[in-house]
Amino acid sequence: MSTMTNERYDLCINGAGPVGATLACRLAAEGMRVLVLDRAALPGMEDPSLDGRAYAIAEGSRVMLQAAGIWDNLPDVAQPIHEIRVADGRPHEAPSPLFLHFGRDDAPDGQSFGWMVEARDLRLAINRTLAQYPTLDVRAPDTGTFTFHDDHVSIRLASGPTVTAKLAIAAEGRRSPLREQARIGLTKIPYHQYGIVATIAHEKPHDGVALEQFLPEGPFARLPMPPSAEHPHRSAIVWAEGEGRAQRFHDLPHDVFAREIAARLGDEDLGSITPVGRRWIYPLSAQYAQSYISKRLALVGDAAHGIHPIAGQGLNIGFRDVISLADLLIESHRLGTDPGSRELLVRYQRRTRPGNMAMLVATDALERLFGNDNPVLRRLRDFGIAGVNRISPLRKAFVRRAMGV
Numbered sequence: 001m002s003t004m005t006n007e008r009y010d011l012c013i014n015g016a017g018p019v020g021a022t023l024a025c026r027l028a029a030e031g032m033r034v035l036v037l038d039r040a041a042l043p044g045m046e047d048p049s050l051d052g053r054a055y056a057i058a059e060g061s062r063v064m065l066q067a068a069g070i071w072d073n074l075p076d077v078a079q080p081i082h083e084i085r086v087a088d089g090r091p092h093e094a095p096s097p098l099f100l101h102f103g104r105d106d107a108p109d110g111q112s113f114g115w116m117v118e119a120r121d122l123r124l125a126i127n128r129t130l131a132q133y134p135t136l137d138v139r140a141p142d143t144g145t146f147t148f149h150d151d152h153v154s155i156r157l158a159s160g161p162t163v164t165a166k167l168a169i170a171a172e173g174r175r176s177p178l179r180e181q182a183r184i185g186l187t188k189i190p191y192h193q194y195g196i197v198a199t200i201a202h203e204k205p206h207d208g209v210a211l212e213q214f215l216p217e218g219p220f221a222r223l224p225m226p227p228s229a230e231h232p233h234r235s236a237i238v239w240a241e242g243e244g245r246a247q248r249f250h251d252l253p254h255d256v257f258a259r260e261i262a263a264r265l266g267d268e269d270l271g272s273i274t275p276v277g278r279r280w281i282y283p284l285s286a287q288y289a290q291s292y293i294s295k296r297l298a299l300v301g302d303a304a305h306g307i308h309p310i311a312g313q314g315l316n317i318g319f320r321d322v323i324s325l326a327d328l329l330i331e332s333h334r335l336g337t338d339p340g341s342r343e344l345l346v347r348y349q350r351r352t353r354p355g356n357m358a359m360l361v362a363t364d365a366l367e368r369l370f371g372n373d374n375p376v377l378r379r380l381r382d383f384g385i386a387g388v389n390r391i392s393p394l395r396k397a398f399v400r401r402a403m404g405v
Contacts, residue, residue: 012165019301019318020171025068028133054236061319073125080112082208167340176303185290194246201231203271293345
């Protein structure tokens, strides 16, 4: 994508996905010399058929995306989430009368809970921003062979040249080659579920309200989307089902698929529902690296952790890695200290890993608590939901944590 202007970099980021590319933009905005490698060409990542997801961007993540220059490059206006409704139910039945509602008064200073952004729009914004910074070089498609020394990292590029950096960042996703090269252990948690991702058009407006229904086979979420030229009222669907059932639901004809979605909306009335475009299906699991750091190496995003999508926080946790690591690296750059020092890396791990592990444990517990039809557990969790709903300070504490503020 770009011509190389350096042989020596402050850091090299391996992986140009949303987390790695955002970190690159954030650091380049402060004048740091950054090299980004990815085995795929960036324009190809903009193809909407590659990824049907839409991201719920938390406030803390949005502020960071703004500082990186990415937010202002979004091609369309993001959809704010004004309210969130959480309920426990069964398909084709009315939801429990005990529910949890996060209203506009629960968000600090009247802010939105988050913003819905389509994966392709975020990718377009990232690619535009990567091209803006003179100290940022992108080599895609290209790969590198990394050799870690005491005071630098040597990267021999498949395209020919060898360059150096003070620090390497593994941002290649769940199957991180640099994590494996560093022999960092990985723990995996299978859920025996698949996530179905789709977009629907509906007759009535969503009013910026997001819905999460906890169902026996897995959570079901309807997330408000901005209007398109063809469909003034749209929502994204994220639907977890057991292994044996997910593919059957994914393959249903449009009219039957729409009825199954309507059966999972509880008492929410959106009028007639029409599936729009193609559907995607992904296996669901969680995993975590035993360490986020090694010599001259830091893991970010899915290379470090992956969680169940039950709380919609996967990308935001990756962005929290970016926020913490960028703060440390920018401070180091301003002070003229070594950005790949052991001390800096240890500080990064201490800032991020405990909170990320807490989120993994919480989402895992939620999936196990709500992903069954035990009548005793159903009653206990319904009373728990209703209890949180009645305690305003507790609701607001949940909100602030999820928003990353």
